[in-house]
């Protein structure tokens with residue numbers, strides 16, 4: 479099963495993508511996590527991505543598309559995957575459609591998690607992220623069992639550099655300008671499914687599972 483997660487920054491794409499990946503036994507591929515790991519290890523890719531991410535802008539398509547298409551060609555992706563944070567522009571979506579068509583494949587579902595902008599800034603201010611396994615928490619809505627320690631891998635949790643309120647606002651603006659048009663694109667492909675992301679996160683997951691089966 480090949481799944482794309484759509485939604486504004488902070489809508490809960492990562493939270494739901496990890497649960498989907500666990501339930502259906504497919505890899506969770508987050509382009510944001512790949513960039514953050516590269517920044518941490520000081521690679522050329524990380525150096526290129528960092529300045530864009532710090533400003534809340536998108537990393538250019540010529541960097542992102544090749545990286546993602548390479549990742550989904552790896553053997554663990556043979557039975558499908560859940561893409562979190564890709565595609566984010568129409569050229570990214572078209573490249574993915576083309577690359578899959580060449581292999582006789584297609585995306586099965588584009589899951590759009592809808593949350594109004596007003597809720598997003600509050601969510602981001604309480605987010606804590608695991609720098610090691612990528613799991614995401616919230617100090618109120620999804621707290622870890624031990625304060626500031628990842629339930630999955632035991633690493634110390636951190637606040638993401640791009641979760642400052644002014645950067646969050648820029649990320650929201652970029653989302654509406656560059657990424658929201660994908661909703662129309664995937665509606666046109668007849669694979670769009672929309673979810674109310676303001677609900678409690680287990681309820682959002684139940685709604686998703688009802689669709690995926």
Ligand code: AP5
Pocket residue numbers: 485486487488489490491492493494508509510511513530531534535536537538542562563564565566570601602604605606614615616617619620640649675676677678679680682
């Ligand atoms: P990325 O890491 O993808 O960030 P994002 O899309 O901005 O999304 P987030 O990870 O911030 O939010 P999310 O929707 O996953 O929410 P989460 O589940 O954490 O990208 C970062 C940057 O990398 C981009 O700005 C860009 O520069 C670059 N980049 C990445 N991909 C790219 C691409 N394809 N092209 C170009 N550039 C790219 O939840 C948020 C918080 O809310 C958490 O604390 C969570 O616990 C809580 N929460 C979740 N669900 C609920 C709920 N139902 N109720 C209450 N709280 C909830």
